[in-house]
Structures are given as C-alpha cells and as structure tokens.
Amino acid sequence: MNNFLKYVPGFRSGVTWKKIVATIYYLFCLLTLTAGLGAFLFFTAIPFIVFSLTDLIQRNKKGISFKKAVIPLTISLAIAIVGLATFPSTENNNGITKEVPQIVQENPTAEQSTTITETEAKQEESQTIEQKNDAPEKTEASADPQESLQPVGQNSNASEASQEKPENNDNGQKDIPVTPADKELKVHFIDVGQGDSIFIHTNNAAMLIDAGSNGDGSKIVSYIRQQGFNKLDYVIFTHPHADHIGGAVDVVNSFEIGKIIMPKVEHTTQTYENLLLAIKSKGLKITSPNPGDEYNLGSAKFKVLAPNSSSYKDLNDYSVVTRLTFGETSFLFTGDAESVSENEILSKGFNIKSDVLKIGHHGSNSSTSQAFLDKVAPKYAIIMVGSNNTYGHPHQEIMEKLKAQGIIVYRTDENGTIVATSDGNKITFNTQAGSYAAKGSGNTSNSSNTSSKTTAGGSNKTPNKTSSKSSTAVVQPSTLNKDNSDRIVYWTPNGKSYHYTKNCPTLSHSKTILSGPLSECPKSDPCDKCVR
Amino acid sequence: MKVIIDRFEGDYAVVELPDRSTIDMSKKLIPQGAKEGDVLKIEIDKDETAKRRERIQKLMEELWEE
Numbered sequence: 001m002n003n004f005l006k007y008v009p010g011f012r013s014g015v016t017w018k019k020i021v022a023t024i025y026y027l028f029c030l031l032t033l034t035a036g037l038g039a040f041l042f043f044t045a046i047p048f049i050v051f052s053l054t055d056l057i058q059r060n061k062k063g064i065s066f067k068k069a070v071i072p073l074t075i076s077l078a079i080a081i082v083g084l085a086t087f088p089s090t091e092n093n094n095g096i097t098k099e100v101p102q103i104v105q106e107n108p109t110a111e112q113s114t115t116i117t118e119t120e121a122k123q124e125e126s127q128t129i130e131q132k133n134d135a136p137e138k139t140e141a142s143a144d145p146q147e148s149l150q151p152v153g154q155n156s157n158a159s160e161a162s163q164e165k166p167e168n169n170d171n172g173q174k175d176i177p178v179t180p181a182d183k184e185l186k187v188h189f190i191d192v193g194q195g196d197s198i199f200i201h202t203n204n205a206a207m208l209i210d211a212g213s214n215g216d217g218s219k220i221v222s223y224i225r226q227q228g229f230n231k232l233d234y235v236i237f238t239h240p241h242a243d244h245i246g247g248a249v250d251v252v253n254s255f256e257i258g259k260i261i262m263p264k265v266e267h268t269t270q271t272y273e274n275l276l277l278a279i280k281s282k283g284l285k286i287t288s289p290n291p292g293d294e295y296n297l298g299s300a301k302f303k304v305l306a307p308n309s310s311s312y313k314d315l316n317d318y319s320v321v322t323r324l325t326f327g328e329t330s331f332l333f334t335g336d337a338e339s340v341s342e343n344e345i346l347s348k349g350f351n352i353k354s355d356v357l358k359i360g361h362h363g364s365n366s367s368t369s370q371a372f373l374d375k376v377a378p379k380y381a382i383i384m385v386g387s388n389n390t391y392g393h394p395h396q397e398i399m400e401k402l403k404a405q406g407i408i409v410y411r412t413d414e415n416g417t418i419v420a421t422s423d424g425n426k427i428t429f430n431t432q433a434g435s436y437a438a439k440g441s442g443n444t445s446n447s448s449n450t451s452s453k454t455t456a457g458g459s460n461k462t463p464n465k466t467s468s469k470s471s472t473a474v475v476q477p478s479t480l481n482k483d484n485s486d487r488i489v490y491w492t493p494n495g496k497s498y499h500y501t502k503n504c505p506t507l508s509h510s511k512t513i514l515s516g517p518l519s520e521c522p523k524s525d526p527c528d529k530c531v532r
Numbered sequence: 533m534k535v536i537i538d539r540f541e542g543d544y545a546v547v548e549l550p551d552r553s554t555i556d557m558s559k560k561l562i563p564q565g566a567k568e569g570d571v572l573k574i575e576i577d578k579d580e581t582a583k584r585r586e587r588i589q590k591l592m593e594e595l596w597e598e
Contacts, residue, residue: 214552242538242546242554268569269536269548315539315568364541390556391541440542 009051022047041083048076182299185326187356189410189418190223192216194362194386194393195243198333199224200324202298207234208251209322209333210244214271217250223417224255233258233297236289237275238319238335240267245275252278259295261287263307263318289320291348300326305352306337308344316361317341323354327424332376334360334367342372355427356380356420359402363394363411363438373401380408380420380427385439387413388520392440392488403436410434439517440488489518497527504530533574537566547572 006012010022025047032039052073182202190197192212197220200207206229211220224232232255237245240262252260252275260279264286279286293304306321319335332354337345338361345352357378360367362385381402385393394411402409410418411434419430490502492510498521499506502513506529535547535557544556545566566572 214554242548246554266569267538268571269538270550270552271538271548274552390544393541 009047036086038083038086041079041086043083045076045080045083048072049080052076182326183423185298185300185324185329185422185424186227187324187331187420187422188223188227189358189382189384189412189420190220191412191415191417192219192247192384193412194389194391195246196238196335196358196362196384197247198358198384199227200297200300201227201229202300202326205233205296205298205300206231207236207297207302208232209236210238210335211247211251213243213246215246217247220247221250221254224251229255231256231258234261234295235259236261236320236322238321238333239263239315240265240269240272240275240318241315241336242269242271244335245271248275249278252282252284257282257284259287260284261289261304261320263320264288265315265318267315291350297324300324303350305345305348305350306341308341308348312340314338314340316366319360321345323350323352326422329356329422329424329427330354331356331358331420332378333358336361336364336367338364338366339369339372342367342369346371346375352376354378356382357407359383359394359398361393362386362389362391363398364391365395365397368398368401370401373405378407380410380429382418382420383409383411383413383434385411385413388517389439392438394438396438396441399436399438408433409436488515489521490515491521491523496523497525498523499527500530506530535572535574537562537568537570537572539568 008022010018010025026044029040029043032043056070056073182205185202186200188199190199190212193216195212195216196210197212197216198209199220200209206224206227208220208224211217232251235251235255235257237248237260248271289304289307291304291306291308295302295304302322302324304320304322307318309317312318316336316338317340319337319341321335321337321341322333324331324333330353332352334342334357342360352372352375354376355378357373357376357380359381363383383394399409410429410431412418414434415431417430421428421430489498489500490504490507490513491498492507493512493514495507495510497506498518502515504527506527507513533550535549538546538548538554540546540559541556543559545559545562546554547557548554562572
C-alpha cells in the first residue's frame, strides 16, 4: 500500500496538508463518476500529468536520467485521453445527447481514430480548449422539453449539449461521434396531388420539404407520425406558393421543429400569413437559405444550392434547392425552381450530379432545362403531380427529354406515394416505374373561358380545389393507352362527340365548350371531322 | 369578394379564396398587369347591370307583339 502511495501525487511526501488536499480532490474525482467513466478517468489523470511533468523538469535540471518520469507521464496522458474520448459515449448512455443539427465543416462520417499517439493527444487537448472559447452556433429552437416521445437523442437537451460539443477538426478526426452510422435513408414523396411534400429520414433524424396544398396538412402529419417521428430536425418550405405551404400550419403546430428554412420573400396570401403566424406563436425563427451551407441529417447531409439571387420575377425561382447525399447516393430537390434559377445553379459550379432528381415545378416546361438535366444526369426522376391538374403537368417536352435519356420516371399521379430507400450504395423504390405520358404541351392556348375548371366569384358553388387526391397507387389508363387518354379534348354539354380541336367546324355554333383530358371526358364518340 | 393571386400556371391564375382554398381562374378574367400577390376585388357592378337591364327591356318591348 505504502509502495503504491509513493507514486500518488499528494501522498508521496507524507505532508499532512497535501494529503488532505489530495484526498478532497480524489473524492471529487469519484463524484465525477456520476457524469461518466470518461470524466472520472480524465480528472484522475490530471494530477499525475502535472506532477510527473514537474518531476520531469526537475530531473532534467538536475541532470538525472528522466526515464522514470516519462513512464508515468505517458500512462497518465493516455488515461486522460481515453477519458476524454469516452466523454460523449457516456453522455449518450445518460440520454443527454446524440445528434444535433449543426452546420458541418466537412466529413461528418469520419471514423474516430482508435489509436492515439502522444502528439495527436496533445493536439486534441489544445483543440478542446480552443473550442471551448468559441461556442458553437446555438440551435435556435425553443423546443418544448416535454413533447419528445422520441428515441434517445431526439430530445430538446440537444441544443444545450451542442454548446459543449467541439466541432469537427480540420484534419477530419472527430472527437465525438455525432451519431452511429445510419443503415438507411428513406425519402418519401408523399402523394398530395398537385403539390409537393417530401419526408426524409434516417434512423433518428428527419426533415420535411414542403407541405402540399391547403387541406393536405393532416394527411402529411399523420404520415410522418406513422413513420415514428415526432420531431423534424429541419423543415424547408421551398417557396410561398399554396401548393407547397398549404398544409404547413398543421406541420408547424404538430411537431417539435429544429430549424425552419425558408426564402425571405413576401407573399400576400392568407396561407402564407397563417404560416408566419404559426411559426411566430411557436417562438421559432426562420433561417434563410444560403447557397453553399451544409447541414447534417443523421449521417446524411444536405447542401443548399439555391436561390442565388435576392430578387426574381416569379416566386418559383425563390425555391430552396437542396442536394442530399447519403453514402454514395444523392438526391436533388428543386421545389419549383425554373430555368432562371437552374442556370444560376449551373453557373455557380455546384456539384449537382444526382441519382434522383425531383423534377422541378411538377414537370412544367418552365423548369428542367436540357443543360440542367444533362448536368444532374439522374437515373431516376420523380414528378409530383395531380392526376387531373388543369395545367397540363407534366408537360410533353419534359417527358420527351426524360424518355430520350432513358431516365426512369416515378410520378405521384400514377404511383401514389413514392418511397425511395438508399442503403448508401443503391436506391430502391416501393413501386413500379411510371409512364412517360404527358398531360399537356404547356403551350398557352387560347382556351375558351367557359372551360370546365373556370369558376368566377359570386356564385355559391363549392370551389374546386386545385389539388387532386390520387392516393392509391392505381396505374392510370395512360400507361395502357398513353397517346390518347391524356390528350386534352373538347366537348359540349349536350353533344355526343369529343373533339381534338375546339376550332372543329362542328363546334362553331356551340356556346359552351368544355375541355379536359380524354380520360375524363364523358363523351365516348370521337368526332368524325377532327378526330378520325 | 376579394381573392388573392397565389400564382400563375399556364392559362390560369390560381387564386386564393377567403376560405384559403385555391381555384383556377382563366387568365382572361384577370386584369392585365396583375402580379402574384395582387388582391382582386370581385363585385357586382349594380349601375352597369341596371343600365343593361333597362336597355334590353326597351328592346324587348319593341319586339314582342303584346
């Protein structure tokens, strides 16, 4: 025992006050055990380091061989390092933290080095000290602490913990494993008819891009809950159009939210106002999309690529465009960005090559320019579109481009909700591929203002909702008869035929000419003049 | 009634109604120069309606036999 005490700082000299001080300190060390083994090891090792260092210096001065002093120094240093390294994992065991949304510098999945040399160890120490000084960005969420029903790591203490957490080092070595590597990334393109809503998650981290049209909120909320999530680390509302933020209020009110990303652009609709009010009353703040910013989503990450200008003519071009990567796989989410924004992304030189492209603006010909499509070079294209939209989405020229390049298409009007699963190497889908059938040419026609979908105010008619609900994965007849069923045809309420052109001579006396895709036309007889 | 232009899609303006639902309105019904976010007032022009009634009634009185 005495032999052992000879090496313990505080007991070596046998001086009483030193013993007392030392005893108090070691008792304190024992107390730190409650914070985890790592803390205990670290604090215990400190006096050994200090005194073996002074011993070393003294021996050096006196010219005595200092080999004997080097050994305890090395051992105690090693113990301190091990203690430091086990800090976070012990925190995990206590359920304090696991995963914090934060901006990454690089290489979030870097492996933790297991063998630590002395020099690395010293670096690590000094870095830890430096990092304590510049506190990492604070998560702004004022989350409701009781809300969380999530598995470990989803609770709101995360933001607190992030304060103490060192950022990644430049040399790619990480002091702290942010999260165990996720096995899977799932991307759900939720069928909300004519509109976007994309739910993305790894094991524990989740994000939502857009929330469909007015009335889609409860569907989206229950869909996300069914996947087992009560917290969204990120919510992106790409731009303020009603087919992207219609259900946003329900989303904001239903989930704990880490960060909301939205372009700072004004819109006057009640839908937008109500969303802003919901965010305000929850005490959240909104983050502007900053091209180049990267965020961690579990062991996946995403980068903001657009908008790159501060003002545009069309709200669509304000769309937040993001590229998500998981292992070797990648997804590009474009919102409704049109060719104006696409060209800016191209000229910025971002890496946009992606396995999956969410086709911009529901397959409208205002987006997905050839140059952009060539650069993305996707294997798969997703089109989020309502089966009976009035706008002819997806437009023919887009479908032709996709077909010409052999890009496999999935579309919510034919496939319903589409789930893409990535294991980091390959991507699989929950459904068969869709067709290349277009709904319209996208050319602005001089369509009659008596068109079936046009309703002017003043009447007590229940308004048509623009978003349609094709919730099941029923394959449209378009796949069987793709040339015709999506073709826009014309008919009159009392006539028996349908027409390919509304200028058909047989219609010249008709006051009311209705139009729509052939699949929805109530008339079965093709006009002898213009169809046959 | 007031409606707000949410966006334009092809031949249509998608307008938000007071109940926050949206419907398509032919662009032909939208005043020229209207932009996203503009508020449109849809109302009955009572004077014009009365004038037209009067004119048509006059015309009808001339044409019917009794």
